[in-house]
Amino acid sequence: NAGVTQTPKFQVLKTGQSMTLQCAQDMNHEYMSWYRQDPGMGLRLIHYSVGAGITDQGEVPNGYNVSRSTTEDFPLRLLSAAPSQTSVYFCASRPRATEAFFGQGTRLTVV
Amino acid sequence: AQKVTQAQTEISVVEKEDVTLDCVYETRDTTYYLFWYKQPPSGELVFLIRRNSFDEQNEISGRYSWNFQKSTSSFNFTITASQVVDSAVYFCALSEVRRYNDMRFGAGTRLTVKP
Numbered sequence: 001n002a003g004v005t006q007t008p009k010f011q012v013l014k015t016g017q018s019m020t021l022q023c024a025q026d027m028n029h030e031y032m033s034w035y036r037q038d039p040g041m042g043l044r045l046i047h048y049s050v051g052a053g054i055t056d057q058g059e060v061p062n063g064y065n066v067s068r069s070t071t072e073d074f075p076l077r078l079l080s081a082a083p084s085q086t087s088v089y090f091c092a093s094r095p096r097a098t099e100a101f102f103g104q105g106t107r108l109t110v111v
Numbered sequence: 112a113q114k115v116t117q118a119q120t121e122i123s124v125v126e127k128e129d130v131t132l133d134c135v136y137e138t139r140d141t142t143y144y145l146f147w148y149k150q151p152p153s154g155e156l157v158f159l160i161r162r163n164s165f166d167e168q169n170e171i172s173g174r175y176s177w178n179f180q181k182s183t184s185s186f187n188f189t190i191t192a193s194q195v196v197d198s199a200v201y202f203c204a205l206s207e208v209r210r211y212n213d214m215r216f217g218a219g220t221r222l223t224v225k226p
Contacts, residue, residue, distance in 0.1 A: 033214070040218055059215075094214075099161050
């Protein structure tokens with residue numbers, strides 16, 4: 001089992017560019033989510049999904065889109081990157097009522 | 112709304128000292144889960160423990176122990192005889208059962224253990 005796989009690990013974008021962060025899990029977990037980690041702020045929830053075709057907003061959803069067409073994949077789209085979106089992004093999956101399993105993270109810099 | 116507060120931003124100890132990391136949470140639900148995660152310098156998030164709101168029994172795992180007190184809405188984490196390898200950022204998190212996927216994290220406590 002690979003667990004939760006995030007790609008890319010590092011990315012530099014110019015302001016205004018768009019990109020998709022990929023997340024895939026092979027554990028057949030219902031729930032998937034995206035977090036961003038910024039210094040002194042812990043992990044903040046961006047978007048989450050409770051199953052294929054169902055997504056919802058977290059604490060900081062502005063500037064991001066998600067979709068969940070399959071159980072395995074949960075991509076995060078930045079529509080028009082801004083310097084404020086410079087952060088480390090973590091994807092997580094979990095079955096019901098247990099701990100979340102996290103990917104290795106994507107370090108994104110927007111210049 | 113659910114909220115997790117880790118008031119200690121940074122803690123520095125010398126090896127073999129005991130250290131307690133504080134976690135205070137807020138929730139209106141009666142059924143919820145609490146978690147601790149460790150983030151070592153390499154950056155990955157490592158799960159340490161899960162506790163549900165109906166289980167107030169303290170837990171010990173080697174040098175790690177957790178004290179859950181609903182009366183004070185706290186879920187504190189103690190490392191006994193700390194080691195340099197314990198140096199990391201530690202996060203406490205809360206998940207309300209009715210909102211399974213909305214796991215909220217505290218800001219984290221950076222622990223530095225000096226040799």
